[in-house]
Amino acid sequence: MDVYKPLGLALLVLLGLCSQYALRNKGAALDSRPNSAASGWATFSWPFAAEPGEGPRRTLLQDVENDKHADEVVKQLIARLNASRLAPLPSKPEERCALTRGTWCLQYHLQAPVPRFPPPYFDKPCPNDCNGVGNCNYEHGMCYCPAGWGGPDCSQPRKRPCHHMGSDKRDAGWHNLTAWSHTRCAGVCDDDVAMCYCPADTKYGHREAPPGAKPGAPPEQRGRPLFMCTPGTDKDGKKVEWGGTPYEDIFGPEGWCNADKPKFTCPCRLDGLLGLTCTEVVEQTCINQCSGHGECNQGFCKCHAGWYGVDCGLRRAGALPQVGDQWTTKPWIEPTLTHTVATEDPPLTPTRRRPYIYVYDMKSDFGTDLMQYRIEGSHCLYRSFTRANQSSFVGYNAYAAEPVLHELFLTSEHRTLDPEEADFFYVPVNVGCLFDVYGWNEIPRWPRGLLGPRTHGATMMQREAMRWLNATFPHFARRGGRDHIWMHPHDEGACYVWKEMWPGVMLSHWGRMDFPHASNTAYGQDNYSLPLHHASHPGDWRDHTSLTHPCFDPKKDLVVPAFKQPQLYNKSPFLGAPVKERDIFAFFIGDLRMEPGRDPPCRYSRCIRQRLYNISRDQHWKEAHGVLFGERKDIGNDASYSELLARSKFCFVLPGDGWSPRWEDAVLHGCIPVVIMDDVQVVFESLVDVSLFSLRIAESELPRVVDVLKAVSDQRLAEMQAHLAKVWHRYRYMGLRMLDDSARSLMWGYRADAGGKAPRTPGSEYSTSRQDDAFATILQWLYHRIPEVHGTQGSREGAAAAGAGALVEAIGAVSDGAGVAAA
Template sequence: MQQKHRRRLHQDVENDKHADEVVKQLIARLNASRLAPLPSKPEERCALTRGTWCLQYHLQAPVPRFPPPYFDKPCPNDCNGVGNCNYEHGMCYCPAGWGGPDCSQPRKRPCHHMGQGKKDAGWRNLSAWSHTRCAGVCDDDVAMCYCPADTKYGHREAPPGAKPGAPPEQRGRPLFMCNPNTDADGKKLWWGGTPYNDIFGPEGWCNADKPAFKCPCRLDGLQGELCDEAVEQTCTNQCSGHGECNQGFCKCHAGWYGVDCGLRRAGALPEMGDQWTTKPWIEPTLTHTVATEDPPLTPTRRRPYIYVYDMKSDFGTDLMQYRIEGSHCLYRHFAKGNQSSWVGYNAYGVEPVLHELFLTSEHRTLDPQEADFFYVPINLACYFDLYGWNELPAWPPHTRTVRPFAAALMQRAALRWLNATFPHFARRGGRDHIWLYAHDEGACSAWKGVWPGVMLSHWGRTDFPHASGTGYLNDNYTYTVRNRLYGENDLGDWRNATSWAHPCFDPAKDLVIPVFKDPQHYRRSPYLGAPAAAAPRDLLGFFMGDLRLADPAQDPHCVYSRCTRQTLFKLGQEQGWWAAHRIWINDRTKPPPLPPGAAADYSSLLARSVFCFALLGEGWTARVEDAILHGCIPVVVMDDVQMQFESILDVGRFSVRLAQADMARAPQLLKAIPAERVAEMQAALSRVWFRYRYMGLRMIEDESRRLQRAYQQDAGGKAPRTPGSEYSTSRQDDAFATILQWLYHRIPEVHGTQGSREGAAAAGAGALVEAIGAVSDGAGVAAA
């Protein structure tokens, strides 16, 4: 009996040991599948920052978040049923085609050379080509061209008496960028390139069920060879699920308003107009708006508080509706089957991204009286994309000259509207207003009236006086424009009010921010968990991009990129940099000769390079982000120009500056950097790379998770342990968070309370000196 008892005890012990082992294995497996923890202490999160801006933000005390305010001020004539009423101000916001205080007045954008019946005023009366010249019938709300009504697949408008804004009886097939090279009699036309019968003949595009020739389908919301597959159109935050998207204008459902239909009218029920069940495909594009939570799901908040204007349609949604090219002005769209998709590379993609981020941010306030800053979302970069395609829009009206001139006058018009409509700009002389300049030479030509504000751009040019460095005449902001083009008071030389009045960038009040890159652009980055392409990195130096090789006559004086790209390519070819140093400089279509089977896509090549050259383009370069997001040390070649976040991060810890005069010595200078120093810079990159990418929007975060989890699955469920990979799916301290943290530190200066007790309270900086003093040198916070 005693013996049996001992045996049972022995078995229990063995079972317990076995159970412990199983638990340990489960814990080990679970830990292996988890990303490394994110830094949590302020001094850790502020690694590699310059000055105290980062610590100031993290040391502020959060305060309770309160329910949002509600408004119910009616609008005249209910905005004619076509516009949206802003119930805070009782003001109508109108779609393209409609205007006036109640959206009842026609506001047209005719096609180029349009005559009677919305048709061309005479095919042979004008030989000039234009983007919006129309050989069919024009939708003159937006200047879009379709097959004429007398063809089988022609555009047929809503019948007489239909309610305002009614859709056409038949949209018809598009004729955008598809014009005949002869008339019906075979006489030559100089503004088209397609045989007449291919468009209008019995078997042509406008008449045949299965035409042999097909015009391009480029309008947002249409897909397929015959341009007859309707998909969801693209709007800001997809109208928050509370409206119908019309080429960038949200027509809000009853009870909702705002540019993204994200604001609820007083008394309206929260569930009114929800589309998650009727349009489930929009859910992956919707980002939750924190400021409208009622009751607040996010119980506390931190400053800065940002008020986002709903700008008049002229400066915002009109430009989205006028773009016609479906991929312009967007960072995402809907592909076949309503699959949400990236548009590919949009150089100015930060414009729609920042707008959605500010609208949905926890820092947004709906009360302008408490706002620390005001974001002014005018679509300047979108205007650059569509400028010159049509006589409208234009500032001044019906004029055409260089794009920066028109953009500056558009800014002036927007500023006048702000001052006539709201009291906020005058409160602090515009110092608290934030303006974005995503185009190539940034704020160099900003209208002087907005210059006191915060300028966000990709172009950190610091010299003054300055002149345009672009090789593209239409973007030359120092081009002389005759005074009569102002169309009103003689203002003298327009440059006195723009580029001669201020520098391009003032590091004391402005910020050079990163370019937007969707996660697919850096999909082979080790920071997302991609396995190393080569260990160690086997390319010493790398650059692939536009070198003006295809057409040297395009830039005969070597102006583009200040001739840095062309010069570096020539040096590399003449001195044999690839064979001697493993430095590859070439056109974007020519990858280096790698072993068979080696991945040669752009992301993979960046991930296997030690140094990546950041060379100028027409202005700013996106190659800084390309390098950093792949763990490649950027070699910055742009004299007198700050790189992204250079004024607030210790960029010398993770990048190399190469003077343009020293490009010939690039291999020797790079090889002279000790291996230990290279390793230190690579380690620094892992602690800062996330500040150069934007998260915070649903589609971006979902894509990051998808990529990271795919790599994790390939690795047997083990999460990546590459330094920096802990940020792979996190928005913590990303580019947008960095901008907000920096803005917080500027509150006392912007509000005029710097140095006062009130200013210290506004910045939440009590005992900051002691806190900073307690931070060790090892935390990586460098002195300004």
């Protein structure tokens, strides 16, 4: 949008000049006019006036006072335009690298751009056209199959039966197994994904495609969902141990499966179904919404002819460019689509920068299967479609950085489609999504048939993904996996990854440093310190995982921000919200788990939250110091979470079962973070000098917390707040269409409320910009790591990737005043 600002300014000036002529009330003469000096009139000659000897000369007489008034109008228009614009963003490398540690940031900005070329195209055919149900990856000639189908050509059944399902896809006996399961079905099962529907013999039952229909044909009638909607009795009134709803409410004449307006309703749950009776069909959610070149089926993109890739964003060699569905049949998906830079042909920008990232299309078992198995529509997503196909952010998904980073890597200007030139390889394995569905059904489980802790299942899935990569492509073995990037969104991050994966780049939200280490979670299914023996791995799994490496190595790994969409920090002054008086001295609101029997060993949060809560009551923090600490019932409902953060001077950053997004909450609202968790690095602590805008208090000092905060002078507090305004943008994700639009909408709303004046709060210049955001910070750091990962330190390639070391050192030497911290 910035390219239009000079044009807009010019048009406003032109309008102002034209207003001079509109203000004229004394006319103009063609060839006779009064003496200008005597009349007080100025003379204006038209630029297209006739040359001497060509006839009468057309002139315009201007009133001097009107002329002054018109000039003032123009000045006011220009002033209003300038007032509506945000302050300029930093442009010099040393300014953009404010408060960073070392030279990673400067190295990135000082690298010499290289020419960008059109993308490569591929046309390697797939067997049997993937049976018409899968997608052919024309780069490798491999079929990628949706749930329900498998084999080299997607022709072999690959089922996920409902729990205790019989051969007729009905339950094998309501009374011969009393155990409940998420996917136990009282109706008929869609055994591609273990989804339950009303049976075919009811009015709104599920009726499959007729015999002889082509593979993947839709059902004759989808039917009403019955997922986790189970009867408490059979038709004879006998109790069903695993159900709870009266039989007639589901299967009776006025029940859910038969009545047009049933007296009882089951939840829709499934992505794409809304309304009281689940008849309102809306768009389902897929990665980058299939780029407008495919149909979304519960997370699997079935690509249109000539297109392929997990997001249908790649064009087959020889296929003609096509207008996407967002411009033809599905205009509602347009607000969700992010432009993919790597596929531009011709490139829209002449140059590019390293690092070059190759993004794998992972086998469905590790990616889209998890999306199709999730059933609960909001699981595993950061956005979805609501009524009338309005796009909306999902309320909360703790692991949402997983789909966000996948879309960002796919659409980034740093993506390369040529693996031979890649500096790094991104491996999108949906381990966060696995946590949402693990244990709901016998599938997916790794290894098959074993229901261990979720952490064990996630590790085994990642191990199988690594082995598949190694068996299918040559890239992992080339550098022993050091150049492969893995995302670990779980509560305890990368603490328990398989040891052969550990040399890679681990992105997580958990920067725990101590080794040896043991799990701190209070949730048994996530305890990675539980011993487990299985034939798939010799001995105890811990001997291959958590006992062999730390959770985080700052030399090769990175603690990245959790995902926060702009509405979650909508009261932040950095987004343009009116500046609030910070009348709350210190603040924390969150889960304490202090109910009797909920967490007897007090493992949750290392017992930090619980101990601080008790101390806050004993020392009367609220009454004596204006500290708000507790759960929502303790704080009250008078203000939103975002408003409370924006009113606080200090905000506590405390662990949960592992990481907790309290650092992001504080930073994004301009609240000084107070970190209390020993031996744990916070987000980007290895890259940014966080000591300049945060405080760290040892766990042993909990009784002295308020004294420590009271000792911070007003001057130091102001300095820390000023530093925070220079780096807050590194802790939020931008660059995806919905994120950019949401941030702009918020800022524009606040600007309108202020009479058209843009915010001038320090830091607000970044409110609508993706410059140096969280994803950009990750990429800049990755560029710095190229020589080490490639083993080229000291070589010509290493020197180039290091960004002309002598120049970097020279700038670093003079940048201290600009806020570049020493390593």
